[in-house]
Amino acid sequence: MNSQREQWLQEEKLAALKDWMKLYGQDVIQYAYSYVKDYHQAEDIAQDVFLKALTQYDTFRQESSPKTWLMAITANRCKDYIRSWKVKHEEINEQPIQTFSTSENVEREVIERLEKDEIWQMIQRIPLKYREVLVLFYQQERSGQEIAQILQISEASVRTRLHRARSFIKTELEKGGFTDAT
Incomplete structure (x- = not known):
């Protein structure tokens, strides 16, 4: 039994x-x-x-x-x-990896395009503790409470990290000549 x-x-x-x-x-x-x-x-x-x-x-x-x-x-x-x-x-291999377009590689192609995007490049330069909050909030569409649970931090810390990450991106966009940065 x-x-x-x-x-x-x-x-x-x-x-x-x-x-x-x-x-x-x-x-x-x-x-x-x-x-x-x-x-x-x-x-x-x-x-x-x-x-x-x-x-x-x-x-x-x-x-x-x-x-x-x-x-x-x-x-x-x-x-x-x-x-x-x-x-x-x-050891980091600096040579680019050759990929061939197939329906199975669509996701990989999308990710590679995101890497080339200027804003994604900025996000990658943000310190990890701010980047992870941005990714969870915008890409994964998680709430502040869920992000706090995932990262085991307070909701106030989530809001602070989001604010700092947005400020970093805004500053970088303004340096690059984008005046409509939000």
């Missing part, structure tokens, strides 16, 4: 994880990419996030949405990756 219950719970976990991967997989990858700026590494981090979600499923208290929980795991995993020895000692 007990093994049947355990099997049923395991099947429930796997079903929930499959749903989450389908619903939030691209959001997790995009959010990870905003940290690591490497699409393949962002995919690896997303795999780690969903594996951790599976192993830690019993700790999910459902006080927030599954997406908020997954984004918090993603933020923590990305910060761990950025602090890792591998990143600090990695």
Whole structure:
């Protein structure tokens, strides 16, 4: 009897994880990419996030949405990756990667275009603690409360970081000759 219950719970976990991967997989990858700026590494981090979600499923208290929980795991995993020895000692290959246009590469092309965009370049120069709030607020369309939960900071800190990030972008836009910056 007990093994049947355990099997049923395991099947429930796997079903929930499959749903989450389908619903939030691209959001997790995009959010990870905003940290690591490497699409393949962002995919690896997303795999780690969903594996951790599976192993830690019993700790999910459902006080927030599954997406908020997954984004918090993603933020923590990305910060761990950025602090890792591998990143600090990695050789950077300056040669551009050749990509070929196929329907499977559409997302990668969109991300590459965003990198080339001047405003995205400015966002990438913003310190991480401001950039992560911008990405969650504008790209992921998360509320201040959800961002606070994901980053484990107060809502006041979220508002302050958003204000400072916007001020940085406004200043940079004005330096570049864009007078209509908001």
